[in-house]
Amino acid sequence: MALTWPAEIELLKALVATPSISGSEEAAGRLAEETARGWGLDVVRDDAGVRVEVRGRAPGPTLALVSHLDVVPPGEGWVRDPFVPSIEEGRLYGRGSGDAKGPVAAMLTAAADLAEKGGPAAGRLVVILGYGEETRHTTMPDAVERTGAIDAAIVGEPTNLDFAVAQRGLMMVDLVARGDQRHAGYAADDGTFTNAAVSLAADLLLLGTLFPDRPHPILGAPTVTPTMLEGGVSRNVTPPHARAVLDVRSTPAWPHAEIAARLRDELESDVIVTSDRLVPCETPAASRLLAVASRVRPQATRFGSPTCSDWVFLRHVDAIKCGPGTSRRSHTPDEYVDLHEVTAARRFYARVAEEYLR
Numbered sequence: 001m002a003l004t005w006p007a008e009i010e011l012l013k014a015l016v017a018t019p020s021i022s023g024s025e026e027a028a029g030r031l032a033e034e035t036a037r038g039w040g041l042d043v044v045r046d047d048a049g050v051r052v053e054v055r056g057r058a059p060g061p062t063l064a065l066v067s068h069l070d071v072v073p074p075g076e077g078w079v080r081d082p083f084v085p086s087i088e089e090g091r092l093y094g095r096g097s098g099d100a101k102g103p104v105a106a107m108l109t110a111a112a113d114l115a116e117k118g119g120p121a122a123g124r125l126v127v128i129l130g131y132g133e134e135t136r137h138t139t140m141p142d143a144v145e146r147t148g149a150i151d152a153a154i155v156g157e158p159t160n161l162d163f164a165v166a167q168r169g170l171m172m173v174d175l176v177a178r179g180d181q182r183h184a185g186y187a188a189d190d191g192t193f194t195n196a197a198v199s200l201a202a203d204l205l206l207l208g209t210l211f212p213d214r215p216h217p218i219l220g221a222p223t224v225t226p227t228m229l230e231g232g233v234s235r236n237v238t239p240p241h242a243r244a245v246l247d248v249r250s251t252p253a254w255p256h257a258e259i260a261a262r263l264r265d266e267l268e269s270d271v272i273v274t275s276d277r278l279v280p281c282e283t284p285a286a287s288r289l290l291a292v293a294s295r296v297r298p299q300a301t302r303f304g305s306p307t308c309s310d311w312v313f314l315r316h317v318d319a320i321k322c323g324p325g326t327s328r329r330s331h332t333p334d335e336y337v338d339l340h341e342v343t344a345a346r347r348f349y350a351r352v353a354e355e356y357l358r
Helices: 008-017 026-038 097-116 142-146 196-209 256-266 289-294 308-312 339-356
Strands: 042-046 049-055 062-068 086-088 090-094 123-132 152-154 162-169 169-178 222-231 241-250 271-278 300-305 318-321 334-339
Touching: 008 026, 008 062, 008 090, 008 097, 008 339, 026 042, 026 049, 026 097, 026 123, 049 097, 049 142, 062 097, 062 142, 062 308, 062 339, 090 097, 090 339, 097 123, 097 334, 097 339, 123 142, 142 308, 152 289, 152 308, 152 339, 162 289, 169 196, 169 256, 196 222, 196 241, 241 256, 256 271, 289 318, 289 339, 308 318, 334 339
Parallel strands: 062 123, 062 152, 152 318, 162 300
Antiparallel strands: 042 049, 049 123, 086 090, 090 334, 162 318, 169 241, 169 271, 222 241
């Protein structure tokens, strides 16, 4: 006899078996829509994603459960088919199982559970599933706008069901050093000149010393990490310019404009900000949502997340990030999620919705 899995696991299996690499999410969106509609839920699917709504019996606040349907490409190193869900020893393997189809499956089934009870006492629960989160082309800003006013949100990303109460932002910066092009054989006696590679190297050595002040109580100091280097004309020519790409992970204590100013003040190279839209986020100090979530799941710990998510587009509302799965397994070969966490997430999302929407 074939083993019958709970609804959240069956849905997760179907989602993993539906490839949805960023930019090709239509089939996964259609699956989410048809599943929710089959459960009798109100659902809209459009170019911004899938939105499911469960209305309460009286007016009240709106709680959003937010995640994404797209996944990164499989890459190399898999010993399993990335799009054939494989259950082994309590884990489901497959691309997107944790990031973020585990949260998606738990959120949709939680909405169905709440609807089966007649909906929340007041307000409404909405599930927002966006496209393109793994790229710069996320549809979440449009999805959030089309949802209407939102009072609180749980962002579904893999956190092992602990609560991320702060999230680093992301700036991308080009650091460009300029110098003089010379024959390398005459570099020692060709007069005063600047080697762009040497100038860039000197600046790179300073990066770890630039933000000692204003540490965030949860996230600490901003981090500045060189991730790409380029420069040079030929092996026997001093470079006229050299460039490093910097990955800057910011905190609420350091606005992006102030980080850019500090870089320009302390470094000799040109500082060119290429992206600064992913600002840091933080749960409000008097968060009602966090209080409810903590009552529902008292064993959860609170932490600061180093990774970005669609939280950035909900940063003005009361929000936390919480979902099944392990963040360090995201984007890796043989990505997996523990099945018991997906089931626990289904119960958690449903109970928080019941408690918050009163």
